[in-house]
Amino acid sequence: MQFEWDFTGGEAEFKKAFELDPNDATAHHWYANIIGRLGGREQEALTEAELAHQLDSLLPVTSMVVGGIHIWARRYDQAIVACKKLATENPTFAPAHLCLGTAYWGKRMYPQVIEEFKAWDQGSGGRNEYEFSSALEKGFHSGGWKVAEIEAIKTVQARRKTGFASGYLIATLYADLGDDDQAFRWLNVAYQEREWHLISLNTDFAFDSLRSDPRFMDLMRKVGLPE
Numbered sequence: 323m324q325f326e327w328d329f330t331g332g333e334a335e336f337k338k339a340f341e342l343d344p345n346d347a348t349a350h351h352w353y354a355n356i357i358g359r360l361g362g363r364e365q366e367a368l369t370e371a372e373l374a375h376q377l378d379s380l381l382p383v384t385s386m387v388v389g390g391i392h393i394w395a396r397r398y399d400q401a402i403v404a405c406k407k408l409a410t411e412n413p414t415f416a417p418a419h420l421c422l423g424t425a426y427w428g429k430r431m432y433p434q435v436i437e438e439f440k441a442w443d444q445g446s447g448g449r450n451e452y453e454f455s456s457a458l459e460k461g462f463h464s465g466g467w468k469v470a471e472i473e474a475i476k477t478v479q480a481r482r483k484t485g486f487a488s489g490y491l492i493a494t495l496y497a498d499l500g501d502d503d504q505a506f507r508w509l510n511v512a513y514q515e516r517e518w519h520l521i522s523l524n525t526d527f528a529f530d531s532l533r534s535d536p537r538f539m540d541l542m543r544k545v546g547l548p549e
Contacts, residue, residue: 324518347378358391361524382412389421394525401425416445432467471495490519494528
């Protein structure tokens, strides 16, 4: 489902996994995550995520997907509640801050976005992520959110000179800036590099401004997503 974009075949494999072991929390978690990203099945995704949590309540990632589903459904306040609870109960689980920061981004609460992304970076310990959040913070203080995104784009593009860095991430930043042509350029890079994040095209709020563009519909078709 994530790499081959064979959504029908992948779903059949999930159903087979549930048949073989209905109590596998990880299988239910990943199923919830993917169908939540694909869109249109939010309640089913939440049911699967809640089942995963019931099967293994000590696995924090099973709670994080609930926040993600709310974000993809544009229920940002509910996502903030879920992600805050997760961060409070699991203070060393860095992805909870990524979830929370993304929910704040959906609500355009930019100072909170930066603070949560910094917390994510500090918890994950990755230098690349630290550079990204630092660029956001520096740009925001010097010229607001648009400058923050421009500075963040520079860090991701610089990273691509020495290794992989997400074209999809660059596309989200350009789309948020309102630069449609650059957003599509980098979405096509992500398509060529087979980035799994493209399965979120239907639900990612960053691309809401592009949805009526024929180029977006064409990309959706190439990935195999329903329009």
